[in-house]
Amino acid sequence: MAPARYVQLGMSDSEFEEVVALLGRQPTDAELAMYSVMWSEHCSYKSSRAWLARFSSEAPWVVVGPGENAGVVDLGDGWLAALRIESHNHPSFVEPYQGAATGVGGILRDIFTMGARPIAVWDPIRFGTLDDSRNRYLLGGVVSGIAGYGNAVGVPTLGGEVEFADGYSGNPLVNVMALGIMKSDQLVLASASSPGNVAVLLGSPTGRDGIGGVSVLASAGFDDTAGSKRPTVQIGNPFEEKKLIEACLELYSRRLVIGIQDLGGGGISCATSECAANAGLGIDVDLDRVHLRENDMTPAEILMSESQERMLAFVDPGDLEEVLGLAAKWEIEASTIGTVVEGGTLQVSSDGEVVATVPAASLTDGAPLYRRPARRPASLDESWADPPVLPDQPDVGGALLAMLDDPALGDKSWIYEQYDHQLFLNTVVAPGHDGSLLRIKGTSKGLAVSTDGNGRLCSLDPRRGAARIVYESALNVAVTGARPFAMVDNLNFGNPENPEVMWQFIESVEGMAEACAALGVPVVGGNVSFYNETGGIDIPPTPVAGMLGFCDPMPARPPRLDAAKDAMKVWLIGSSRGADFAASAFARIVLDHLGGRPADVDHTLGPKVVAATSHLAHAGAPVLHDVGRGGLAVAIAEICIRSKIGVDLQVDHWTELFEESPHRCIVVADPDFDVDVGDLPRRVIGYTGGDRISFGPLGSVGVGEAAAAWRQALASRMTT
Amino acid sequence: MTAAIVVFPGSNCELDVEHALGLIGVDTELVWHRDTDLTGFDGVVLPGGFAHGDYLRTGAIARFSPVMAEVERMAREGRPVLGICNGFQILCEAGLLPGALIANRDLRFICRPVLVVVEQTDSILTRAATAGQVLRIPLNSYAGNYVAPTTEMLQMEADERVVLRYCDALGDTTSDNPNGSTNAVAGLTNAGGNVAGLMPHPERAAEDILGSADGKILLESFALSLNDRAAASL
Numbered sequence: 001m002a003p004a005r006y007v008q009l010g011m012s013d014s015e016f017e018e019v020v021a022l023l024g025r026q027p028t029d030a031e032l033a034m035y036s037v038m039w040s041e042h043c044s045y046k047s048s049r050a051w052l053a054r055f056s057s058e059a060p061w062v063v064v065g066p067g068e069n070a071g072v073v074d075l076g077d078g079w080l081a082a083l084r085i086e087s088h089n090h091p092s093f094v095e096p097y098q099g100a101a102t103g104v105g106g107i108l109r110d111i112f113t114m115g116a117r118p119i120a121v122w123d124p125i126r127f128g129t130l131d132d133s134r135n136r137y138l139l140g141g142v143v144s145g146i147a148g149y150g151n152a153v154g155v156p157t158l159g160g161e162v163e164f165a166d167g168y169s170g171n172p173l174v175n176v177m178a179l180g181i182m183k184s185d186q187l188v189l190a191s192a193s194s195p196g197n198v199a200v201l202l203g204s205p206t207g208r209d210g211i212g213g214v215s216v217l218a219s220a221g222f223d224d225t226a227g228s229k230r231p232t233v234q235i236g237n238p239f240e241e242k243k244l245i246e247a248c249l250e251l252y253s254r255r256l257v258i259g260i261q262d263l264g265g266g267g268i269s270c271a272t273s274e275c276a277a278n279a280g281l282g283i284d285v286d287l288d289r290v291h292l293r294e295n296d297m298t299p300a301e302i303l304m305s306e307s308q309e310r311m312l313a314f315v316d317p318g319d320l321e322e323v324l325g326l327a328a329k330w331e332i333e334a335s336t337i338g339t340v341v342e343g344g345t346l347q348v349s350s351d352g353e354v355v356a357t358v359p360a361a362s363l364t365d366g367a368p369l370y371r372r373p374a375r376r377p378a379s380l381d382e383s384w385a386d387p388p389v390l391p392d393q394p395d396v397g398g399a400l401l402a403m404l405d406d407p408a409l410g411d412k413s414w415i416y417e418q419y420d421h422q423l424f425l426n427t428v429v430a431p432g433h434d435g436s437l438l439r440i441k442g443t444s445k446g447l448a449v450s451t452d453g454n455g456r457l458c459s460l461d462p463r464r465g466a467a468r469i470v471y472e473s474a475l476n477v478a479v480t481g482a483r484p485f486a487m488v489d490n491l492n493f494g495n496p497e498n499p500e501v502m503w504q505f506i507e508s509v510e511g512m513a514e515a516c517a518a519l520g521v522p523v524v525g526g527n528v529s530f531y532n533e534t535g536g537i538d539i540p541p542t543p544v545a546g547m548l549g550f551c552d553p554m555p556a557r558p559p560r561l562d563a564a565k566d567a568m569k570v571w572l573i574g575s576s577r578g579a580d581f582a583a584s585a586f587a588r589i590v591l592d593h594l595g596g597r598p599a600d601v602d603h604t605l606g607p608k609v610v611a612a613t614s615h616l617a618h619a620g621a622p623v624l625h626d627v628g629r630g631g632l633a634v635a636i637a638e639i640c641i642r643s644k645i646g647v648d649l650q651v652d653h654w655t656e657l658f659e660e661s662p663h664r665c666i667v668v669a670d671p672d673f674d675v676d677v678g679d680l681p682r683r684v685i686g687y688t689g690g691d692r693i694s695f696g697p698l699g700s701v702g703v704g705e706a707a708a709a710w711r712q713a714l715a716s717r718m719t720t
Numbered sequence: 721m722t723a724a725i726v727v728f729p730g731s732n733c734e735l736d737v738e739h740a741l742g743l744i745g746v747d748t749e750l751v752w753h754r755d756t757d758l759t760g761f762d763g764v765v766l767p768g769g770f771a772h773g774d775y776l777r778t779g780a781i782a783r784f785s786p787v788m789a790e791v792e793r794m795a796r797e798g799r800p801v802l803g804i805c806n807g808f809q810i811l812c813e814a815g816l817l818p819g820a821l822i823a824n825r826d827l828r829f830i831c832r833p834v835l836v837v838v839e840q841t842d843s844i845l846t847r848a849a850t851a852g853q854v855l856r857i858p859l860n861s862y863a864g865n866y867v868a869p870t871t872e873m874l875q876m877e878a879d880e881r882v883v884l885r886y887c888d889a890l891g892d893t894t895s896d897n898p899n900g901s902t903n904a905v906a907g908l909t910n911a912g913g914n915v916a917g918l919m920p921h922p923e924r925a926a927e928d929i930l931g932s933a934d935g936k937i938l939l940e941s942f943a944l945s946l947n948d949r950a951a952a953s954l
Contacts, residue, residue: 147829151862152770154732239730239773329752331729418829420860422924425736430931439929441739 005029009036015368022362030348030355033300034269034363041530043266044367047496048528051506054513055489055523062486062522069110069190069262070180071524073486075445075550078184082116085177085451085488085546087529091234092174096141100125100174101149101236105308107178108155109262112245113311115188115252116180119424120438121150123160123176124451124490124544128169130407130717135164138172140718145236146176147418152238153245157419158438159431160451162714164408167455170534175490175527177451177546181440186252190271191259192279192314192340199272199283199338200323203244203310206268207293209234211304240309240332247330248311256319256326263310269303269363271312272338273346276360282345283360285338288352299350314340374506375499383460387596388587396654396699399590400633401709403658404641406589409630410713429558432642434626435476435549437558446554450476450547453492454629455540456583457598462504465583466511466543467601468662471610472628473547474519475665478610479624480558481617482549484519489526489545494538496530504541505530512543518603519610521547555617563622564643564668570686571667572632573616573677574609575602577652578661585630586658599661605680609663612677616667619676623668632685633657635666637693641707646690654698721747721943721950723800724761726791726807728753728771728782733804733923737767740923744936746943753785762949763800763844763942764791766807768860768921778806778821778863779813788814800844800945801915805861808907808917817910817917818876819868821861825900829862833932834898836906836920837887839880843909844945845916846883848937854891855884855934857920859898864919866901866908873902882908884918914945 006016009032019027019035027035041047057065063080064072070084088103104121111118123146128135139162150157155178192199251257259279261271268285276283287302297305315323320336327334341347346363348356359366403409416431428446429437435450452473458465474484489512494501516523532539557563581587582596617624623643627635632651640647651657667675668688675682694700723741727734727750738748748765751758758764771782782788788810795801795816803811811817824830838846838853849855868876876882884907885893893904899919907918922935 151829151831151860152730152773154730154769237773239770239775242732242770242773243729413832417832420829420831422831422858422860422921422930423732423736425739425924425927425930428929 006032006036009033010040011036015039018368022366023358028355030299030303031358033304034356034358037266037269037304038273038363039367043270045528046368047370047372047530048505049369050371051509052526054509056517057522057524059522062524066525069113071486071488072114072187073524076552077443079440079443079445080182080184080187081447081548082111082114082180082182083486083488083548084110084525085175085490086527087490087492088174088176089171089492089529089532092142093172096138097145097148098235100142100145102234102308103174103176104146104149105236105238105241106264107176108153108241109264109311111178111180112248113190113260113262115186116182117249118155118178118180119426121155121157121176121178122449122451123157124453125160126163126168126173126455126542128166129164132169135169136718142174143415143418149236149238151420153242154423156421156423156427158421158427158436158449159416162408162412162415163453163455165455165540167540170537171532171539173492173542175544177488179447179449188252188257188260190261190275190278192275192281192283193258195281195340195342196317197258197314197340198317198320198336200313200315200334201290201310201337202247202313202327202334203332204237204240204307205291205293205333206302206305207307208297208301208305209307211301234306234308236308243330243332244309244311247327247332250326251313251323256315256323257313258316259314261312263312265306267303267305273360273363275312275314276346277364280344282341282343282347283338284341285348287348287350289335289337291333291335299348299355303348372496372502373499374502376503377500383595384597388581388591388593390581390655394590394654396657396695397701399586400637400701401706403585403589403630403634404637404706404710405713407714407717409585409634411711412714414715414718429480429560433561434479437480439554444553446482446551448477448480448482448549451544452476453542453544455542456588456594458508458542459540460583460596461598462507462541463511464598464600466508467515469543469545470512470515471601471606471662472626473545474610475613475626477547477549478613479617479626479665480549481555481614482551483614484521484547484610485550486524486548487516487521487545488524489543491526491528492532492539492542492544493530494533498538501538508541508543512545514603515601519607557620559617559621559624561623561625561639562642564639564645564688566645566689568668568688569671569684570647570649570688571675571682572664572685573612573667573675573680573682574664575605575661576681577656578659579655580659580661584658584660601662606663608680609665612680613665616675621667621669621673625666627664627666629660631658631660637706639666639668640693640703641710644703645688646692646694646703647686647688648694649686650696651685657695721762721946723748723946724751724758724764726751726753726764726766726787728785730771730773731767731769733768733921736923737765740926740939743926744940744943746946751787753787756786756790758790758794762946764794766803766810768805768807771806771810779810782810783814792816795915798912798914799949800942802844802942803917804921805919808919809863811915811917816915817908818872819866821863822865822867823863824865830864830898831860833857834859834920835887835889835896836884837891837893839882839885843883843913843916845907845909845918845938845941847944848941852891854887856925856932857922857935858924859920861919864899866905868902876908877903879911883916
């Protein structure tokens, strides 16, 4: 006997029983489809919601916090910025090009739904190691998908980050963050607003693609039938989205839209129920009016379809003609599919018959809430008791070359040169630096963004790891002269029904929340991606921070990695000599080891280092560089390679070159530059000059040789 | 003097071109691809992007947009017509410039600054520049690989209509060809010298804060030509 319909749709027995109790009867096919989608992990956050309250979204400059399509912050002088992060992990594994492409499309809709013009995208992505051809195929496909969609839709992609680890072989991570800007009177919210308004469906026709995307695909792990899930992946059309962006922005500027919601995961079910519930109203939806790609679709299919490039706008009936005229001008399809009514009932009809009658709020606020059991992994004690065993005197030059030749540490231009990263003429600091910096034309304002994660670090200590990621991203925006202003998080984890995964999740949330509180950074949105597992193997816990930095004015000359000149002084500011090798790049690349306990963050020192770094950017430091993966040696090598200059660096012990303790920044500046960092530790560690990266008696590497290794680290592996 | 900037559905560099031309004092107006009257404009720019999604082939659908009849008229009348990136592809499809642009040699999108050398200065794109001048201008395309039938290529070279070529820091055009373009062609003009197309984006290199202002000289050349036309029509 085939499993019950609700099981096929990804619902549990108890959830189905709750629907029956709530309606007082058996649900219709269409109703079941709606509940299965809206109560999916992806839409309802049922396993994570209870914990996300830990994040503070409070700050005077927060205009819209979590819960809407995007967070919105106030930049002053009537300017707002909207930001959001999302994952498209599962679709990208099943079909890398379309999975990644539609991830870009979806996040852009979240931004322009708010009234903002999307101005940039970042993509933090993670794969299994590149010695496996399937991982190379996935990376190539994902990058092509991001480029293919992002370039054509006309929104620049300013980078992101990439990490390789065996733990992602069965389940790559494809996260995407987007930023938009608008004037404050253009803000629009997802609400049906008032009775009598009409619901206009704009954009692509509804087809059978992406049915069950959020419930069957995004909210369950993979087994060996992953390929059979391909029809649940949506297909992107960037040209349609480009027209939709321009049409919507013109609708807003003419004040023709009262509320609007994009159709992403959950399709029409999601957009109608959320807008109705947000207004405390109901909507009569007529599926016969929906413009379709295929004519024989069932009501349940139309309700669940995740066809891309669609928006649901609520407009005053008096404006309808103008709205339809504007849609025609931009050559997009539009159909009036519903009317807002009193009461809270979402009523759906098809072929003249009512096929669903449900309380709208029961789909959204009524979703189940789970406090799943959590348990600290037993294996953690063993890991902590197994720190890397360090050699007495390694070949420092050889180790540095090996690390520069690593695809995660080497040059990423093979990726970002496939992305248009200059459109709109805002890109002041381009990909390849710690953080990107964008100007807002016509103002003195700058926006910086960095996305950061570290699965290895978090697998050893999710709380410390997650906190360190937040500090890293804060420092990455600070080197451009910005101060950390708002954050979004993408929480990528395994199966939440596994108590050890749930523990990793809770610990990560705690770590991030503590660091954000110490930095005074509000968390204005986020995304949780569970069920990242294949064959019962969960991915490493991978929270990703998407940090927005803000400065006004921007530094006259924002620091750059390629601005070091001969005879400059090299300083290290921030935390003093540590010896943190757990989950370090040195341990991975040179020792092939993962163990020990990573150093903790310092919530007193950390924010001070961030503030001092931002200050130095404004004071005119030519080069500021966060010390991150690979430690001091890799950080200084990156500066030397980019600036085509050597360095003579003095340290007391070789471990200082490769250890990765947090809260450190390199400053390279003229000898008379005032490195004013208040009471923070600072010391001179060397001088630039010559053509070798030299560590005194410990060893040296030619800049040319280092550059050659670094430049081909990723490219050579992807073009074999 | 006023230049029209054509907006096709899928164009995306129109505001950037407007901004950069604005910096050098050129008045511009965005015109929709359905407009059929460009009377009053001294010249026209076809900006970069993905007109009509670039479906089928770059520029293949755009050449049938209603506005193209007016673009052809202006070309015929000797007014300055400039195609940047996708605009260059469209001008080739429309037969206003010879040859075609096919997929890059390495079959990957390329977004990075490249070096181009000014080959000759008798064009609306290079008249303010100096022959041999090396410019650093961003390239941003998947189909930037210029091809033309051998006879046409020979004719074009004989007529000295290749105005920009990819080059290295010393101006050598036999190395550092980013996309495989025949004869390292980065930009060219028609026989009349009033229609020009180039793959790099001069509007992206018009301010030092964005990394290079080398593209300004090309935009200024275009502005001079607009000025001449404006003066001529008084």
